[in-house]
Amino acid sequence: MKKRIIVTSWIIVILLILPCIVFAGSVMLTWKASPELDLSEYWVYYGTSSHVYGPSIPVGNVTSYTVSELDEEKTYYFSVTAVDTSGNESGYSVEITVTMLSIPPDIAITTPTTAGTYDTADALITISGDASDNVGVNEVTWANSTGGSGTATGTETWTVSDIVLAEGENIVTVTAADAVGNENSASLAVTYTPPPTPVISDLTVASDATYVIVDGLDNGSIAYVDSNSTYSNLPNVLKNATYIRTSINDGTSTTKPFISFTVNKDVTVCIAHDDRIDPKPSWLPFKNKTEADLAIGNEVMNIYTKFVRAGKEVRLGGNEGDINSNMYTVIIVEK
Numbered sequence: 001m002k003k004r005i006i007v008t009s010w011i012i013v014i015l016l017i018l019p020c021i022v023f024a025g026s027v028m029l030t031w032k033a034s035p036e037l038d039l040s041e042y043w044v045y046y047g048t049s050s051h052v053y054g055p056s057i058p059v060g061n062v063t064s065y066t067v068s069e070l071d072e073e074k075t076y077y078f079s080v081t082a083v084d085t086s087g088n089e090s091g092y093s094v095e096i097t098v099t100m101l102s103i104p105p106d107i108a109i110t111t112p113t114t115a116g117t118y119d120t121a122d123a124l125i126t127i128s129g130d131a132s133d134n135v136g137v138n139e140v141t142w143a144n145s146t147g148g149s150g151t152a153t154g155t156e157t158w159t160v161s162d163i164v165l166a167e168g169e170n171i172v173t174v175t176a177a178d179a180v181g182n183e184n185s186a187s188l189a190v191t192y193t194p195p196p197t198p199v200i201s202d203l204t205v206a207s208d209a210t211y212v213i214v215d216g217l218d219n220g221s222i223a224y225v226d227s228n229s230t231y232s233n234l235p236n237v238l239k240n241a242t243y244i245r246t247s248i249n250d251g252t253s254t255t256k257p258f259i260s261f262t263v264n265k266d267v268t269v270c271i272a273h274d275d276r277i278d279p280k281p282s283w284l285p286f287k288n289k290t291e292a293d294l295a296i297g298n299e300v301m302n303i304y305t306k307f308v309r310a311g312k313e314v315r316l317g318g319n320e321g322d323i324n325s326n327m328y329t330v331i332i333v334e335k
Contacts, residue, residue, distance in 0.1 A: 025100070025180075026067065027067050027070060027076065029065050030063060030064040033063050034082050039082060040085045042059050042083070043056040044057040044059050046076050046077060048075065048077070050077050051095065053077070072100050075098070079093050079094075080092075104176075105132060107129065107131040107174060107176040108131075109127055112125065112127065113188070117191070124162045125162075126162060127142075127160050127174070127188060128157075128160070129186070131158060137176050138178055138179045140152040142163070145172075145173075155176075172187065172190055173186070199332050200261045200264065200267075200314075200332055201262050201264060203260075203261040204261070205250075206318075207258075209246075209249065209250060211244055211245060212245040213242060213244055214243055217239060217243045217331060221243070223248075223329050224327065225246070226247050229248065230296070232296075233295045242331075244259070244330040244332075250319060251321045253319050254318040259315075261313070263308050263309075263311070263314060263332070265334055266310050266334075268305050268307050268335065270332070271285075271305075271329075272302070272329045274301060274327075275293065275300040275301060281318065285306045286304070290302075296329065301326065
């Protein structure tokens with residue numbers, strides 16, 4: 001003889017104690033086993049209106065079941081019944097209501113800035129940040145609007161090293177994906193401005209002195225690395241030029257070449273040479289001596305000029321003076 005199985009109260013308690021777990025498009029229901037000895041199986045019901053369900057889903061004698069292929073942004077209603085070996089079905093359990101919300105991960109860029117923009121003169125950038133999600137962050141990927149993409153190191157705390165930047169604006173976007181496919185992104189607008197090309201490079205000197213390349217020549221600028229002597233009476237054309245601070249102690253130098261460097265732009269190389277030295281070194285461009293002179297300290301310096309194309313190496317000889325002579329200095333005027 002069939003009998004009605006009284007399991008509703010068990011199911012009521014169970015569904016209240018063990019709430020469902022929601023994944024993308026799926027809901028996992030869990031309940032505690034009924035104590036009835038002749039229990040056969042459980043049936044799961046669900047629909048989009050309260051207490052209005054579709055056909056039963058026989059799930060066997062198990063205590064959990066996942067309902068899949070549910071639509072996002074809809075509300076579903078779930079209930080469970082128990083069936084005995086004679087086919088008797090219990091009443092519905094207390095109804096469970098689930099709204100299928102798509103919850104994306106949270107992701108934030110924290111380094112090199114928490115702002116949305118960043119300016120740099122470096123061709124490579126490293127960014128890092130944090131990500132979190134209610135079901136766990138599966139991976140963090142990145143892409144640069146000017147090219148390049150990949151996967152970050154780490155998930156909840158992540159880093160992307162040495163992203164190659166193009167000159168101008170680069171939109172670097174990082175995307176966190178969770179275990180069920182939800183995604184969220186954060187972006188950083190990076191403006192890369194390369195440093196200006198130096199006027200000269202590859203400076204070498206035949207002495208032990210350390211010569212220095214300095215921008216912004218003006219009256220009062222220090223002329224030497226080992227003296228406080230300064231420029232004065234500068235022609236206007238030389239003001240704001242790049243110059244080489246030489247060593248006053250190299251005034252007796254005779255080595256050829258003594259100074260060499262490469263020019264990276266079309267320039268006029270100007271040599272300010274001590275007026276007291278006579279005869280002048282043979283390497284000076286005598287025909288290009290200017291009418292104007294300048295002064296370093298109390299001494300008059302004659303100016304010799306030579307135009308040099310970008311990419312060319314310049315080689316200058318020794319000063320060929322005596323122990324009282326000023327060492328020549330080198331002034332570079334851009335075209």
